[in-house]
Amino acid sequence: MTDERTALIFPGMAPTKTGDVSRFLMINRKARERLATAEDVLGRRLLGPAREDGDVYDEAAQVVFMLTCLSLAEWAEDALGVKPEICAGPSFGQKALTSYTGVLSFEETVRLTAELSRCEVSYFESDYxxxxxxxxxxxxxxxxxxxxxxxxxxxxxxxxxxxxxxxxxxxxxxxxxxxxxxxxxxxxxxxxxxRPPVHSTYFGGLRRRAEEEVLSGFTLRDPELPVVADQDGALLDSAAGMRRMLLDTFDRPIDWPSMVATLREQGVTSLCFSGPDNLFHRVDSTVANFEVRTVTPAMALKPRSRA
CATH class of the missing domain: 3.30.70.250 (Malonyl-CoA ACP transacylase, ACP-binding)
Incomplete structure (x- = not known):
């Protein structure tokens, strides 16, 4: 018997080695299927020779990062036996989290990710x-x-x-x-x-635009697993709570220590970070409180691990 309780964490978007990501999306069968579905939804290719490593946060890069994190979570379940009882997705991680917990279908999450990206680009062209x-x-x-x-x-x-x-x-x-x-x-x-900036109380206009022009077109469902909100560590179990979290990301700051506190209160002992993460899995409050596992494209590409 074990008392281990695992939380699955979808990280914020970070610079990634696109070679590893592209190979994972081509080699892993489920990831390849998700990529094809996303390209059908958007009517365009998402991978190509023009993509380079570095700080690329355009619409295509955001969708690719989201589906990579989601596919790695599925790989971790199959290959590593990861069975999360609670989830979180600080910052951009909210996107993969929304699909993983059944709040939106994968196809809907692809559309949401792309439409929010366009909304942000339009907003920051004229404001801030x-x-x-x-x-x-x-x-x-x-x-x-x-x-x-x-x-x-x-x-x-x-x-x-x-x-x-x-x-x-x-x-x-x-x-x-x-x-x-x-x-x-x-x-x-x-x-x-x-660039562009994130999570500022000054960006209420972006929040309103995202709500009116994007989220109004989606019907959210209750999450299938409890979700920890990244603004205050609140435990969410409803569609209304998830909607509020998705909007709060625009004009409320991230508070990872509050998320850590909630995870501890829920008896979580182990965190599995699904996707490239240069930040949250390394900080002192994370490693001091949990056993930490990171699941990356490079890990899933090892011959013994391929799906």
Whole structure:
């Protein structure tokens, strides 16, 4: 007998090695079928020689990342015996989560992902086009508060708390180098910059547009597994809760420590991250509280593991 309770985590979108992803989608039968279905839904090819490694977040890349994470979850169930009892999907991970838990069909999730991507592109062409979100790590809390105070007359917003000293901060791009220099001066470190920006209280207009122009066209169902919301760690079991979470992602910050707290309260002892993740599985609050397993295209491509 074992008391292990596993949560499946779909990670936020990160730069990926597209070679591994493409090979996985071509070699794994179920993934290949999902790719073909997605291309039928959108009426276009999603893979091609023009795709390169790096920070590519366009519509096609988003759909490919979503279906890769979803297919890896299926592979983990078949090859590794992963049996999650609860799920979460911080940031972009919400998309694969929505399909995995049956809130939308896979075909509907493909459409949702593509339509939300177009909605965001349109919004940021006219609103907050000069704003970016940057990751800072190992940042002293008191010093970070001082940096924010210095920005009181400039646009700024904390778009996420990932761990102690680990923040997502949205600022105007013209101010970014100055902010990075200040964070370095107090002992913090910079990671990467996200364009367009994410999860800001200033983006209420994007939330309204997404609700009116995109989500209004979908009928969500209750999730088949409990879901932990990435904004506050709330435990969701209804379509209404899932709808709120999908909208909250635009104008509420991520709070991974609250998600960790809820997972612990639910008796979770093991996390399985399904998809390329450069962030959540590595932070101290994750590794200190759970056994952690990451499932990647490279892992699924090993000959002994191919489906």
């Amino acid at each position: 086009s000069d704003v970016v979100t940057h990751c800072f790590v190992r940042t002293p809390e008191e010093g970070f508060a001082e940096v924010l105070a210095e920005l009181k007359d400039e646009f700024h917003d904390v778009s996420g708390v990932i761990d102690e000293g680990f923040y997502l901060l949205s600022v105007r791009e013209k101010d970014l180098e100055r902010v990075k220099a200040r964070v370095r001066a107090i002992g913090g470190y910079s990671m990467h910059t996200m």
